[in-house]
Amino acid sequence: xxxxxxxxxxxxxxxxxxxxxxLLAIAEQVGGIGVLAGRLVAxxxxxxxxxxxxxxxxxxxxxxxxxxxxxxxxxxxxxMVVQAAPLVVRFxxxxxxxxxxxxAILREVAPLLIALMFSGRVGANNTAxxxxxxxxxxxxxxxxxxxxxxxxxxxxxxxxxxxxLFVLNIFGDLVAIIGAIISAKALLDVDAHMFMNxxxxxxxxxxxxxxxxxxxxxxxxxxxxxxxxxxxVKGGAPGVGRAVNSAVVAAAIGIFVMDYxxxxxxx
Amino acid sequence: xxxxxxxxxxDRERALDKLRAPxxxxxxxxxxxxxxxxxxxxxxxxxxxxxxxxFEQAYAVGNGSVLFVSVTMTVVGMITVMxxxxxxxxxxxxxxxxxxxxIQILAREFAPTVCALMLATRVGAGIAAEIGSMVVTxxxxxxxxxxxxxxxxxxxxxxxxxxxxxxxxxxxxxxxSLVAGTVAANLIFDLxxxxxxxxxxxxAGDFVVMTLKGLMYGAAIPIVSAQRGLTTFGGSEGVGWATxxxxxxxxxxxxxxxxxxxxxxxxxxxxx
Amino acid sequence: MPIHFRNLQKRFGEKHVLRGVDIEVQNGECFFVxxxxxxxxxxxxxxxxxxxxxxxxxxxxxxxxVSRLSETALYPVRKKCAMVFQNSxxxxxxxxxENVALPLRMHKGLTLEAALIEAEQRLEQVHxxxxxxxxxxxxxxxxxKRVAIxxxxxxxxxxxxxDEPTTSLDPISARRVDxxxxxxxxxxxxxSIVVSHDLTSIFTIADRIAMLYQGHVRMVGTPxxxxxxxxxxxxxxxxxxxxxxxEV
Numbered sequence: 001x002x003x004x005x006x007x008x009x010x011x012x013x014x015x016x017x018x019x020x021x022x023l024l025a026i027a028e029q030v031g032g033i034g035v036l037a038g039r040l041v042a043x044x045x046x047x048x049x050x051x052x053x054x055x056x057x058x059x060x061x062x063x064x065x066x067x068x069x070x071x072x073x074x075x076x077x078x079x080m081v082v083q084a085a086p087l088v089v090r091f092x093x094x095x096x097x098x099x100x101x102x103x104a105i106l107r108e109v110a111p112l113l114i115a116l117m118f119s120g121r122v123g124a125n126n127t128a129x130x131x132x133x134x135x136x137x138x139x140x141x142x143x144x145x146x147x148x149x150x151x152x153x154x155x156x157x158x159x160x161x162x163x164x165l166f167v168l169n170i171f172g173d174l175v176a177i178i179g180a181i182i183s184a185k186a187l188l189d190v191d192a193h194m195f196m197n198x199x200x201x202x203x204x205x206x207x208x209x210x211x212x213x214x215x216x217x218x219x220x221x222x223x224x225x226x227x228x229x230x231x232x233v234k235g236g237a238p239g240v241g242r243a244v245n246s247a248v249v250a251a252a253i254g255i256f257v258m259d260y261x262x263x264x265x266x267x
Numbered sequence: 268x269x270x271x272x273x274x275x276x277x278d279r280e281r282a283l284d285k286l287r288a289p290x291x292x293x294x295x296x297x298x299x300x301x302x303x304x305x306x307x308x309x310x311x312x313x314x315x316x317x318x319x320x321x322f323e324q325a326y327a328v329g330n331g332s333v334l335f336v337s338v339t340m341t342v343v344g345m346i347t348v349m350x351x352x353x354x355x356x357x358x359x360x361x362x363x364x365x366x367x368x369x370i371q372i373l374a375r376e377f378a379p380t381v382c383a384l385m386l387a388t389r390v391g392a393g394i395a396a397e398i399g400s401m402v403v404t405x406x407x408x409x410x411x412x413x414x415x416x417x418x419x420x421x422x423x424x425x426x427x428x429x430x431x432x433x434x435x436x437x438x439x440x441x442x443x444s445l446v447a448g449t450v451a452a453n454l455i456f457d458l459x460x461x462x463x464x465x466x467x468x469x470x471a472g473d474f475v476v477m478t479l480k481g482l483m484y485g486a487a488i489p490i491v492s493a494q495r496g497l498t499t500f501g502g503s504e505g506v507g508w509a510t511x512x513x514x515x516x517x518x519x520x521x522x523x524x525x526x527x528x529x530x531x532x533x534x535x536x537x538x539x
Numbered sequence: 540m541p542i543h544f545r546n547l548q549k550r551f552g553e554k555h556v557l558r559g560v561d562i563e564v565q566n567g568e569c570f571f572v573x574x575x576x577x578x579x580x581x582x583x584x585x586x587x588x589x590x591x592x593x594x595x596x597x598x599x600x601x602x603x604x605v606s607r608l609s610e611t612a613l614y615p616v617r618k619k620c621a622m623v624f625q626n627s628x629x630x631x632x633x634x635x636x637e638n639v640a641l642p643l644r645m646h647k648g649l650t651l652e653a654a655l656i657e658a659e660q661r662l663e664q665v666h667x668x669x670x671x672x673x674x675x676x677x678x679x680x681x682x683x684k685r686v687a688i689x690x691x692x693x694x695x696x697x698x699x700x701x702d703e704p705t706t707s708l709d710p711i712s713a714r715r716v717d718x719x720x721x722x723x724x725x726x727x728x729x730x731s732i733v734v735s736h737d738l739t740s741i742f743t744i745a746d747r748i749a750m751l752y753q754g755h756v757r758m759v760g761t762p763x764x765x766x767x768x769x770x771x772x773x774x775x776x777x778x779x780x781x782x783x784x785x786e787v
Contacts, residue, residue: 086537264349
């Protein structure tokens with residue numbers, strides 16, 4: 001659309017026009033991410049993954065996030081006890097605080113918050129790295145060496161992110177339970193034994209499984225958005241900054257949408 | 268008296284050094300954040316803040332994020348209803364009190380915290396990137412040379428805008444998630460709208476906690492992000508690091524404040 | 540002839556960069572493409588390895604038309620025609636020897652250890668073996684350039700493209716790079732296309748030169764042809780005058 005046309009949009013149509021542009025942008029991004037996902041899946045069969053890149057990325061992404069995930073999980077577990085406390089007090093059932101808090105933690109809060117932290121830590125970093133590589137022509141250099149950037153560079157990162165979030169989620173679940181136990185003792189004088197009793201008795205494997213399935217879904221979403229925005233950077237170094245911002249926001253929305261669908265499906 | 272040479276120092280002491288370094292760095296970091304907060308508050312109280320800058324920033328924070336927050340809070344409302352419903356069904360025969368409980372937990376916890384986390388992602392990154400770019404291109408030094416205080420010029424408008432907008436968006440988030448939750452309760456559990464929208468368990472205390480959380484989160488995000496921006500070094504790569512750290516550290520700050528404020532809320536305004 | 544650009548056209552949005560370029564390069568030649576900044580020299584050679592696609596025209600490499608090949612079909616082309624980028628473009632996350640070892644691992648099927656050994660030997664050839672374990676950001680421009688050349692030569696290509704190899708190098712490093720390029724064509728029969736505006740390089744090692752101006756080839760000839768031509772625009776460029784008929 002030329003500048004002349006844009007200047008003559010009638011006042012009443014400005015909002016719909018902006019909405020339309022916004023929707024088109026979203027459609028382009030969603031489509032692009034889908035195309036990227038398709039291309040990556042195509043390169044899984046037969047699986048040709050560079051071992052060294054995979055190990056390097058797993059190490060970098062896993063180790064970098066342990067501190068953040070531990071802190072987040074610890075506080076999250078404690079917070080959920082504080083929030084579940086009114087309910088169990090209301091029904092004079094403090095013994096089931098283990099289950100009361102644990103249910104929410106495993107099924108919802110822990111995977112969600114750990115994924116959001118992971119997106120901020122690892123996802124943003126990954127977008128910045130890929131974006132910088134695009135801007136400094138390193139991606140072109142790979143192609144000039146007849147090496148496919150998607151299978152050599154991107155696929156190991158995507159797999160590493162999904163794998164690491166999965167592992168960190170399990171770790172985070174455990175740390176969150178510990179945080180919850182401490183909080184339950186401090187707030188409701190429920191000791192660890194009683195907490196674990198109701199937790200183990202009333203939580204079934206399905207709840208734990210939901211946590212794992214969600215972490216894989218979130219990991220996929222974070223990996224795809226992070227790589228998509230990194231690969232499509234335009235405009236030099238400031239473009240990299242914009243791409244990081246867009247990537248984190250898109251990942252957050254994607255995580256919530258995935259959360260909705262997986263909760264629905266796994267009910 | 269024997270003089271202990273460097274390489275003869277016992278391993279125990281060297282291990283302590285290794286532990287001391289990150290803790291020292293953390294302490295210095297917290298001190299820096301506290302210093303920035305004090306300076307910002309002093310500037311706010313000392314003179315009239317620049318209205319135009321405030322409105323510009325408030326627009327960027329508020330209008331820019333309202334769609335993003337609305338989408339996420341809709342999902343949060345629906346999921347909360349779904350999960351709580353399933354959980355309650357395991358122990359109670361009917362769900363007549365579901366709405367009442369959910370509204371309280373949305374007000375006290377999910378609305379302010381999720382809204383703030385989303386804002387930390389979007390707004391925190393933006394603040395750190397803007398200020399960080401100015402630092403590495405020497406614009407902040409140029410500000411100092413023209414006798415302007417960078418904190419007053421850069422941080423204060425963003426601080427005020429964030430505090431106000433975060434609180435406003437927290438209320439908006441509660442509204443949106445409530446509406447979404449009501450729809451979900453109706454569709455999934457066949458709960459009548461009137462049964463669900465039950466404010467009997469919700470008191471003034473819940474709204475106080477919610478507002479307090481909104482204010483404190485709104486203060487934490489710009490302070491942490493601006494601090495990351497102001498301490499950027501290393502060119503455009505450094506700006507990238509500052510942005511990432513701003514998002515992660517303000518999110519962490521929000522979660523820590525959440526725990527503290529939740530406990531305070533539990534003690535001061537015990538649930539009905 | 541091994542390389543032939545025929546009526547190549549390329550535009551970026553409103554900018555019509557190449558408006559019909561015809562160039563033929565002979566076997567074993569050291570061919571220079573010169574011109575002012577922004578005239579489209581880098582754009583031209585990127586077409587040869589499919590990093591850019593033309594709007595119109597054909598490109599022949601060894602008798603095969605390469606401008607419409609798919610990405611996978613271009614791999615054999617890229618293996619026999621290597622490219623050294625303007626900013627050296629080494630991979631920041633790997634050490635120098637790992638950079639050189641990468642194509643060896645990917646295309647010659649060597650294990651990591653074997654690839655690293657051969658990579659060190661190749662670094663020796665460009666006199667960079669003592670910096671094998673260093674990382675690109677730690678090195679100076681001239682050193683990075685040499686590592687980039689070593690990496691480009693790992694698959695023993697018949698053709699090598701150099702995008703402004705001596706820009707941003709100090710005079711001594713620049714002459715060393717010139718010498719490497721010259722040896723490649725004289726001792727190993729490699730056909731090289733060098734994009735440059737370094738007048739010393741041009742008149743020291745070029746066999747033939749093509750000058751781009753306003754989207755077309757203004758002249759093709761030997762360095763002597765260029766020195767003797769009466770064309771005022773070419774004279775302005777090769778004598779490095781600030782004032783003159785040239786429009787930049």
